[in-house]
Amino acid sequence: MADVPRSNRHLQPVGAETAEADRGDGVTPGESLIGSVELLAGSVRVALVSPAGRIVQRAEQEFPATDDPGVLRAALQDTVEGCLAGSDPCGVGVASAGLVDHTTGVLRRIDDRPGFTGYPIAASLTKLLGCPVFVDHRARLQVLGDRWFGQGAGRASFASVATGDTLGVGLLHEGKVIAPLGGRSGAHITVAVGGRRCSCGNLGCWKTIATSTWLRQEATVRGLGEITGVGDLIAAARQNTGARRLMAEYADNLAVGLSSVQHLLAPGLYIVHGDAAVGGGEFLGRIEERLRAVSDWAEFAERPRVVAADTAADDVALLGGAGLVLSRLSGQ
Numbered sequence: 001m002a003d004v005p006r007s008n009r010h011l012q013p014v015g016a017e018t019a020e021a022d023r024g025d026g027v028t029p030g031e032s033l034i035g036s037v038e039l040l041a042g043s044v045r046v047a048l049v050s051p052a053g054r055i056v057q058r059a060e061q062e063f064p065a066t067d068d069p070g071v072l073r074a075a076l077q078d079t080v081e082g083c084l085a086g087s088d089p090c091g092v093g094v095a096s097a098g099l100v101d102h103t104t105g106v107l108r109r110i111d112d113r114p115g116f117t118g119y120p121i122a123a124s125l126t127k128l129l130g131c132p133v134f135v136d137h138r139a140r141l142q143v144l145g146d147r148w149f150g151q152g153a154g155r156a157s158f159a160s161v162a163t164g165d166t167l168g169v170g171l172l173h174e175g176k177v178i179a180p181l182g183g184r185s186g187a188h189i190t191v192a193v194g195g196r197r198c199s200c201g202n203l204g205c206w207k208t209i210a211t212s213t214w215l216r217q218e219a220t221v222r223g224l225g226e227i228t229g230v231g232d233l234i235a236a237a238r239q240n241t242g243a244r245r246l247m248a249e250y251a252d253n254l255a256v257g258l259s260s261v262q263h264l265l266a267p268g269l270y271i272v273h274g275d276a277a278v279g280g281g282e283f284l285g286r287i288e289e290r291l292r293a294v295s296d297w298a299e300f301a302e303r304p305r306v307v308a309a310d311t312a313a314d315d316v317a318l319l320g321g322a323g324l325v326l327s328r329l330s331g332q
């Protein structure tokens with residue numbers, strides 16, 4: 001959200017329209033709006049979302065790198081109250097970083113913020129707003145944004161893939177989100193025995209070879225200059241054999257983790273968000289080829305397709321939070 005100053009909590013109507021105008025355009029009068037929150041280790045984003053997935057109002061606040069749960073509470077409650085108070089949302093969905101207990105809405109862990117462990121996100125916001133509050137991991141939740149508001153609409157099964165500085169897969173399987181307590185979103189599945197050390201402490205996690213961090217490091221090591229993401233990589237690959245090799249390798253590294261998903265749950269459709277989505281057919285086509293190659297024996301099933309998401313990258317988690325509310329309240 002480049003147009004919103006950092007470190008300031010305030011309301012931000014979408015575009016030049018007002019919330020009232022949106023109600024005439026995207027929200028039926030009397031229809032309940034949905035609250036959505038994205039919680040990261042150092043920032044909170046909040047949105048008021050129409051049932052059709054239109055962001056009517058938003059707010060954001062950054063907070064200092066601290067281990068004090070009081071700072072988290074103040075930032076969360078202040079931003080949520082500022083954006084949602086008076087709107088009477090039918091519910092609030094929180095897309096949180098780290099590990100959360102989605103059955104209780106308690107934050108279990110955010111890397112480098114041990115003091116936040118045990119923070120009762122759902123209880124604290126329910127007390128503040130008096131409406132139901134649901135919490136889950138943000139990478140898993142984006143599948144619900146796609147399911148309610150994006151290319152996953154109408155499908156019973158598909159995968160939603162977060163790429164870039166973060167990595168994760170959200171899965172809808174036969175109408176239900178795969179979100180077991182204690183499960184994660186795929187970034188830490190082991191893809192290489194004895195591979196690189198991961199931030200989680202283990203070796204060879206998918207995250208160690210399939211994020212923008214890996215891409216930037218490899219571009220430097222291979223003397224390809226500054227490549228910050230897939231857009232740069234594709235441009236370089238048009239001129240340079242080494243960059244073409246790196247592009248193929250990066251696509252293959254993403255495909256390695258998704259191959260496990262294909263073998264276990266065969267979601268058929270993979271909606272890619274984040275940095276890899278800008279790669280279009282040149283990049284995503286190779287991932288699709290790999291997924292088809294590892295499942296070509298299943299000619300009786302849907303063949304894997306890999307597509308770029310059509311939702312705004314910044315709003316993926318917020319739409320996922322809104323989708324969580326719709327799913328929980330409707331039982332779908």
Ligand SMILES: [Zn+2]
Pocket residue numbers: 187188198199200201202205207
């Ligand atoms: Zn790991």
